Amino acid sequence: xxxxxxxxxxxxxxxxxPALAENNEGFYLGAGLGDFSxxxxxxxxxxxxxxDSDEDATxxxxxxxxxxxxxxxxxxxxxxxxxxxxxxxxIRSDTKGLAPTIxxxxxxxxxxxxxxxxxxxxxxxVDTPGGELIDSSGEDAVIGVxxxxxxxxxxxFTAEYERVDIEELDDAxxxxxxxxxxx
Numbered sequence: 001x002x003x004x005x006x007x008x009x010x011x012x013x014x015x016x017x018p019a020l021a022e023n024n025e026g027f028y029l030g031a032g033l034g035d036f037s038x039x040x041x042x043x044x045x046x047x048x049x050x051x052d053s054d055e056d057a058t059x060x061x062x063x064x065x066x067x068x069x070x071x072x073x074x075x076x077x078x079x080x081x082x083x084x085x086x087x088x089x090x091i092r093s094d095t096k097g098l099a100p101t102i103x104x105x106x107x108x109x110x111x112x113x114x115x116x117x118x119x120x121x122x123x124x125x126v127d128t129p130g131g132e133l134i135d136s137s138g139e140d141a142v143i144g145v146x147x148x149x150x151x152x153x154x155x156x157f158t159a160e161y162e163r164v165d166i167e168e169l170d171d172a173x174x175x176x177x178x179x180x181x182x183x
Contacts, residue, residue, distance in 0.1 A: 024068035028156070030180025032059045036079040038093065038164075038172035056080035057174055063103065065182070071103040073116065079174065090129060095166065097122030099142050112148045114158070117141070124168050140165040146176075156180045 034057035057080045063073030079095040101118030120142040126134040146160030157179050164172040 024182075025065050026183055028063050028065065028071075028180045028182045030061045030063075030156070030178050032061070032158075032160075032176045032178030033057070034059065034174045034176040036095075036172070036174040038095075038166070038169040057176075059176065059178070061178070061180065063180075068107055069105055071105065073101050073103050073118075075099045075101065077120075077174075091126065091133070092128070093124070093126045093169070095122060095124045095169070095172075101142065101144075110149060112150065112156075114146055114148065114160075116144045118143075120164055120166070122166055124166060126168070134168050136168050138167055140167055150182075154182045156182060 036057040057078065059075050059077040061073055061075045063071050065071040076098050077096065079097075081092055081094045097120045099118050099120040101116040103114055103116040105112050105114045118141075119139050121137075121139045123137045124134060125132065125136075142162060142164050144160050144162035146158050148156055148158035150156045158176070160176040160178065162174045162176065164174065166172050
């Protein structure tokens, strides 16, 4: 039995060697389209406001892969303009931000599973035609998980879920489809 385990271990090392030797480090640039939704619990005399999901959310990103397992990335995100109607009052939310993150990747064959964590430096505005209800800037946590595929060793496509912890908004999250080019 000992010889069998030794043979299996040797075979795994031989198979993993070329995969680990791939050039997976360096600079990458990308862009994504997404869907962002959030809500606000009580603004002045207005109770809960559920903003419709905004399908115009966009992001551009740049990063550096240290190896196939770890990268740093910066995302500039425009979560788009979301609207809600409460008591015949039109309320609009507009959120933008910059998020430096650390990305951990687990390659599973041709698929890459990843998780990321960082800080979102944001500007959020919530207003009505009559004036501003919230105009704030700050920094809060952002985390995300996703799955990706890479083609031709350079072109990467990902699907990602991101949870954004913006103090002024509740239940803020986004779903993204992104593409990136590895240089």
